Amino acid sequence: MDMQNAAERSDAILDAVLREIQPELRWAHGPTTVGSCDVSRRRVVMTDVSAARRGNLLGVVDRFWRKSGYRMTTVNNDAEFPAVYALTPDGFGVRLRIGGKGQAFFQVDTPCVRESAVADSTSQATAPPYEGEFIPRPNIHSEFWSAETPEVGVTPGR
Numbered sequence: 001m002d003m004q005n006a007a008e009r010s011d012a013i014l015d016a017v018l019r020e021i022q023p024e025l026r027w028a029h030g031p032t033t034v035g036s037c038d039v040s041r042r043r044v045v046m047t048d049v050s051a052a053r054r055g056n057l058l059g060v061v062d063r064f065w066r067k068s069g070y071r072m073t074t075v076n077n078d079a080e081f082p083a084v085y086a087l088t089p090d091g092f093g094v095r096l097r098i099g100g101k102g103q104a105f106f107q108v109d110t111p112c113v114r115e116s117a118v119a120d121s122t123s124q125a126t127a128p129p130y131e132g133e134f135i136p137r138p139n140i141h142s143e144f145w146s147a148e149t150p151e152v153g154v155t156p157g158r
Contacts (some may be wrong), residue, residue, distance in 0.1 A: 002116035003039050006092075007032065008068035010041040011123045013094060017106065018043065020064045021057065025049075026127040026140045030105065032120070045104035046127035048138040054098055054150035057145070058084055061096045070094065071110040101137040 030042025043075050070086040083097035091111035098104055
């Protein structure tokens, strides 16, 4: 496998997890970085995920990765900046971390592969592109993901 093949596999991993999340999250491409023998692909979630919904998002991703045969390597239960990390059966490192203002970041790091040129991702982003620009904080509202209550119809304390 060369770096381009690894980048394409990374895109497939990211596409699969984002398809699994319903309602849909809107996302933009983050930077692709190339090391001496590895590639990292990133997706930046532009949907505002409220503090009340972050656990939902992390749970959906954790369950999907486990169902896909990924080995969970780290779960960070920090209240403000939670994250989950896993390893695919073929050695790709995956992670979802929550950053400032609740912005979610997906990343896939490839194992060491044969050097080659790496093209931009062909996956179609679902949020406006920010090519060459600083990616802003999440700015797309979702009736579900941006909700301030953890579950509709559930009374706190019961």
